[in-house]
Amino acid sequence: MQSCERLYSCEVCNKVFSKKNNLVTHNRTHSGERPYVCDVCNKRFSEKSKLSKHKLTHSGKRPHVCDISNEIFSVKVNMIKHKRTLSGERPFVCDVCNKAFSDKSNMIKHKRTHTGERPFVCDVCNKACTRKGKLICHIRIHSGERP
Numbered sequence: 421m422q423s424c425e426r427l428y429s430c431e432v433c434n435k436v437f438s439k440k441n442n443l444v445t446h447n448r449t450h451s452g453e454r455p456y457v458c459d460v461c462n463k464r465f466s467e468k469s470k471l472s473k474h475k476l477t478h479s480g481k482r483p484h485v486c487d488i489s490n491e492i493f494s495v496k497v498n499m500i501k502h503k504r505t506l507s508g509e510r511p512f513v514c515d516v517c518n519k520a521f522s523d524k525s526n527m528i529k530h531k532r533t534h535t536g537e538r539p540f541v542c543d544v545c546n547k548a549c550t551r552k553g554k555l556i557c558h559i560r561i562h563s564g565e566r567p
Contacts, residue, residue: 433537450539452552473497 428443429436432450437443445467448454454464456471460478465471473495482492484499488506493499501523504511510520512527516534521527529551532538538548540555544562549555 432539433535452540452555 425438427436427438428440430443430446430450432447435446437446448466454466456465456468457463458465458471458474458478460475463474465474476494479494482494484493484496485491486493486499486502486506488503491499491502493502503509504522508522510522512521512524513519514521514527514530514534516531519527519530521530532550538550540549540552541547542549542555542558542562544559547555547558549558
């Protein structure tokens with residue numbers, strides 16, 4: 421990066437970005453904001469590109485075939501993740517403890533055990549969780565549903 425380039429820093433985790441839009445998108449990991457909504461199933465996404473990939477699942481098109489299992493996928497990245505799982509490939513490594521993962525998102529979730537980051541916060545009682553699924557289970561306490 422050039423020294424005259426403006427940098428944008430996350431106020432929560434201090435991660436630095438060269439583009440303000442990337443910081444805005446990143447901040448959604450802390451806030452849980454998901455402004456992009458699938459018009460078919462109402463699933464919400466933090467990024468427009470993730471919504472676009474998701475919409476392929478509704479198209480019925482499944483052009484990506486795993487050459488190991490012949491399983492078919494609508495989204496190429498899902499086929500790649502599938503192949504990594506089958507082959508045992510684990511290219512994503514935690515820089516703290518060297519634990520390896522086949523999926524980058526699993527490594528990111530794992531790293532929260534080291535950082536203490538809890539980006540998913542209950543609107544009712546402010547309890548913070550490391551994973552979205554844990555927050556969803558917690559919210560059931562307030563709604564009266566069984567956990």
